[in-house]
Amino acid sequence: MPKVHVMDHPLIQHKMSYIRDKETSTKVFRELVDEVGALMAYEVTRELELEDVEVETPITKMTAKRLSGKKIAIVPILRAGLGMQEGMLRLIPSARVGHVGLYRDPVTLEAIEYYAKFPGDIEERDIFVIDPMLATGASAVEAIKAIKKRGAKKISFLCLIAAPEGVEVLKEAHPDVNIYIAALDEKLNDKSYIVPGLGDAGDRLFGTK
Numbered sequence: 001m002p003k004v005h006v007m008d009h010p011l012i013q014h015k016m017s018y019i020r021d022k023e024t025s026t027k028v029f030r031e032l033v034d035e036v037g038a039l040m041a042y043e044v045t046r047e048l049e050l051e052d053v054e055v056e057t058p059i060t061k062m063t064a065k066r067l068s069g070k071k072i073a074i075v076p077i078l079r080a081g082l083g084m085q086e087g088m089l090r091l092i093p094s095a096r097v098g099h100v101g102l103y104r105d106p107v108t109l110e111a112i113e114y115y116a117k118f119p120g121d122i123e124e125r126d127i128f129v130i131d132p133m134l135a136t137g138a139s140a141v142e143a144i145k146a147i148k149k150r151g152a153k154k155i156s157f158l159c160l161i162a163a164p165e166g167v168e169v170l171k172e173a174h175p176d177v178n179i180y181i182a183a184l185d186e187k188l189n190d191k192s193y194i195v196p197g198l199g200d201a202g203d204r205l206f207g208t209k
């Protein structure tokens with residue numbers, strides 16, 4: 001079964017309190033989502049492989065560690081996933097970026113794909129799928145299906161806030177995918193928004209409401 005990691009580092013919890021606050025401006029909301037994206041990138045890269053390299057310090061020769069050069073791709077789910085993209089790229093600058101465009105049909109809540117573009121060698125890369133919200137789970141499930149269809153094998157999913165319902169749906173559909181969450185909330189409301197949540201992540205990031 002997939003591992004579910006809740007990243008409750010104090011810096012993340014602090015920033016999340018402002019991200020959730022409805023009085024937070026679009027500008028500050030965008031900055032904070034970017035910063036939490038970077039903090040999550042720091043945590044999820046903990047397992048990256050290292051290799052030995054010989055270096056000479058001003059004092060002596062030594063064997064040091066460098067990243068083994070494992071190829072990585074970040075895949076934001078449009079639109080709201082874009083808010084976490086730059087923060088992650090600051091920590092993993094060599095990562096390639098793919099995009100999956102999905103929107104939730106407001107009536108059926110089905111995730112409808114409208115765009116997909118991935119690095120040509122996606123099957124060789126470790127993938128981090130990013131989206132601030134995991135609500136019913138439909139968007140994450142469909143995005144990961146689209147990525148697996150192109151041959152990618154090692155996939156992780158990162159979000160700011162998840163509902164327990166979405167976590168269960170994602171675990172069931174993709175048991176091989178590790179899930180990283182900044183905050184695990186209580187439930188979904190009757191419109192399938194996360195409670196207490198942060199409202200509509202895309203609208204708050206881009207000021208569209």
Ligand SMILES: O=P(O)(O)OC[C@H]1O[C@H](OP(=O)(O)OP(=O)(O)O)[C@H](O)[C@@H]1O
Binds near residue numbers: 080109140200
């Ligand atoms: O788990 P789910 O029930 O699928 O809901 C989560 C999805 O909903 C939001 O996107 P939305 O459809 O609002 O698109 P947007 O990012 O363009 O605003 C969010 O960014 C997720 O992608």
Ligand SMILES: O=c1cc[nH]c(=O)[nH]1
Binds near residue numbers: 133198199
């Ligand atoms: O609470 C939610 C649920 C889905 N999408 C959002 O942006 N927010």
Ligand SMILES: [Mg+2]
Binds near residue numbers: 080200201202203
């Ligand atoms: Mg939205």
